[in-house]
Amino acid sequence: MNAKTSVSLQDLERMPRWACVAFAARCGRRVQPLLRKFWANGAGDLLKTFDQAIFLAEESATNGSTAAGMEDILRAAETYAPATIGVPALRPYPSTAGALPAAQIVRHAVALTAVNAARAAVAAGAGDQEACARAAFEAYGWAIHAALSIQVAGADTVMRYDLGCLQQAVERGEITDASPVAPDFFGLEKELRTYQRELSHLLSEQGKYVLIQDNKVAGTWQTYEDALTVGYERFGLTPFLVKRIDEADAVAASSTGTV
């Protein structure tokens, strides 16, 4: 976690607490698919615990109160996180210790992102803004670390953008300390979830471009240009999604993930 990053702890300390939780959960969502990709044989219960930690952190931010079961999941995630790093193999004497494989680093970093998203939610519920900001900053740091450990650059730019959206809403007075912040706050999130939900049906038209607004698929077109033109004709300047239908998206567990 030594990489130079563009989000500071002070940035998060200035944010309302549920916005901090939303940001921490968002960091978790960005890297969550990496856990399953790099821990394909991980125990289902452990994987579910980290998924649930991120989900309940989102739920908490959505409702402006710590979700039921959040503290139990946090304890479980804290307990299981060390397991993601694995047990060092016994090495014959006198061999030297080797570097940890990237797969172990990335899954540990993702697990700690989830743990810290959950910590942020619990701290926000207790009204402890300082601890909430600290946990959100840790979640961000571990998410960046997860991406960098597999040579994926740019995660910092994406998360800085997410935070910038929240900061602008705070400046406009749309988010205050008591305001809940749902995942839908982030642009096109609803549309991306619709895409994930409908992907199994859409795959028969793989390679085409799908047009989605809110939770409705408006149709598919052969080219990006055609779908975009129809999108503006139908929806004007209200947000809509144009996305190429791609089989690879079925692998991604999260609509906004990295793989």
Next chain:
Amino acid sequence: MPIFTSQVQAAGALINIKVEVSAPRVQAMRAAGLAIPQAVSLRALIDSGADSTFVDARHLQHLNLQNPLVVLVADPAGGFTLGLQYEVSLTLLHPVGVNASNLVLRMFAIVDKPLSPGLGFEAIVGRDVLDRCLFCYDGPAQTFTLAY
């Protein structure tokens, strides 16, 4: 078929491009009575190793581009980049300065990539544009030719 030949610069095969709000968005903005932001002129490196076109979005702030998608793309420097993808209109400017000679992509997806100011360019034109062109790099003559 428009064609031009230019000298290779210290930074590589550089061309001038123009980035603006995509054509259908311009129509929607006009219909809503909104002012249309001015196009941005940038220097771009032609990079056949980049599978996408990258623009440093710090130069595009006044275009007020909205709702980017997050995409994972091959990085021209090797590895992968998680980037914000925006929809724009992209124009490759022909050196003769005649509009009809430009390559205009009225709806095009670019990826934000911070680029160091010292590089001498603010954008990277990748294979998603080159797929529509003929690009010839003449190393011994230190020239390149682009046709489209």
